[in-house]
Amino acid sequence: MNYIETLQRQVFDMWQGLIAMLPNLAIALVVLILTALVANFATKIADKIVGKADLRPSLRQLIHTLAKLAVWILGIMLALIVAIPGFTPAGLIAGLGIGALAIGFAFQDIFENFLAGVLIMLREKMRIGDLIECEGVLGKVEKITLRETYIRQLSNELTVMPNSILFKNAVEILTDDTVRRNEVVVGVSYDADLELAQRVIREAMQTVDALVQDRPIDVFADEFGGSSINFLVRWYAQSSSRDLRETKSEAIKAIKKGLDAADIEIPFPIVTNMFPEPLRVEQQTID
Structure with a gap:
């Protein structure tokens, strides 16, 4: 058997087959170029369709990506049908069945985060900012x-969190409303007039300008502490973190000033075991 002649014949047949496929490959290349043009046009159409809707930028980008992806999938399948005789979409799906399953297991986390990102973008809550x-x-x-x-x-570090964590766990949106409630505990001595202390604390809180005026100010005698009777003071302020801290700072200073003016003592907490007993070492008599 002449192996060299057989190899030459196979190479010649492959070359002839490639020459015969050149027109189909040229048409497939034209189809891909047209697909790129149509994909850009589809993006513009999608932009006009969603332009009047109040959508977040990330959701707009998702719609653009899906429109372009759909056009490219159709264009690539059409190019394969033209370039490869006998190719059908059904054959492609059947051939990719096992491969798609393996890819699904290998990229499970990526697909999970992708789907969670789509669902998060479709939510009404949790926007940028x-x-x-x-x-x-x-x-x-x-x-x-x-x-x-x-x-x-808040300390300026950037955290990149997978979307699946945000989707599967409880997310507390602190700025969902423009105002948020804050509170502080104020202790007064046991011999203080509680009615007077409650009135003084409430009047002191009314002097804080940063409070939301149309929301109530609550002052409750809350518990018997170790060295004081504690009042729970609650109020509403703007929901941003800095506003809450600044308002709490002003509230504490106003309450302290009011209690001092009314001669109401804020006692120190009782600290137990401040001076522990010295260790005692017993001497044993060795017989």
Whole structure:
């Protein structure tokens, strides 16, 4: 058997087959070029359709991506049908069945985060700029992508959180409303007039300008402490973190000033075991 002649014949047949396929390949290339043009046109159409809707930028980008992806899938399938005789979409799906299953297991986390990102974008809540807390991470939402969400913590660190965590766990949106309630505990001595103390605390809180005036100010005698009777003071302020802290600072200073003016003592807490007993070492007599 002449192996060299057989090899030459196979190479020649392959070359002839390639020459015969050149027109189909040229048409397939033209189809891909037209697909790119149609994909850009589809993006513009999608932009006009959703232009009048009040959608977040990340959701607009998702719609653009899906429109372009759909056009490219159709264009690539059409190019394969032209370039490869006998190719059908049904054959492609059947051939990719086992491969798609393997890819699904290998990229399970990626697909999970992708689907969670789509669902998060479709939600009404949690927009860019919201102050949220999830799984111990507290910060502002800077960016939402299809796989992850960028959260800028209050200490200015950036946390990149997978979307699946935000979707599967409870998310506390602290800026969902324009105002939020805050509170502080104030202790007065046991010999103080509680009615007077309650009135003084309430009047002191009314002098704080940063409070939301149309919301109530609550002052309750809450519990018997170790060295004081504690009042729970609650009020409403703007929901941003800085506003809450500044308002709490002003509230504490106003309450302290009011109690001092009324000669109402704020006692120190009782600290137990401040001076522990010295260790005693017993001497044993050795017989």
